Amino acid sequence: MVPPTSDRVESVTSYDNNARIYQETVYRLSKIIENPPEKRSSLIANRLKELNNEWDIERLLEFNASSLLIITGILSYIHSIKWLFLTIAIASFLLQHAIQGWCPPVPIFRSYFKIRTSVEILTEKVALKFFRGDYQSINKKFIDQQFNDNIYINVKQLLDTVDLHSYNDKQYQQEQF
16 A cells, blocks of 8 residues: 555654654754743744755655766766666666655665655744744644643644644645745
């Protein structure tokens, strides 16, 4: 069965890597939120700029595959037709990734280079905007709940309530990030 687009990479990533990526996100958010409000707003703005420039796993895989396809195509033309076998293998892995969300570079990019999915990046952006006060109606409901004094736990609770795997694509396109 083909997994949904929003979680196909996470579904083929090990539990440990997914947990590490999640915990690192919670840690980064906690470090920003624990600052006084006057410093927090500039930290949030800076982090949002960084996130807008962060490459997700899809973009990196597309860049990686297209670069290798160009190189192996040129090598097969200049040196030997045998390079076409590598070209076909790369294209096959890209096709496999499009269908299943997995290909050989995914575990390497996720575990060693800590490359996140677009949903993971978007989740952090939404959490930052929440703490900045962009979602006033949600903020009131969230703040009215009883919280632990631990900022780390509060950030985890917020991320657990933000289910972007079911996030409406039209809403996403209308949001201004």
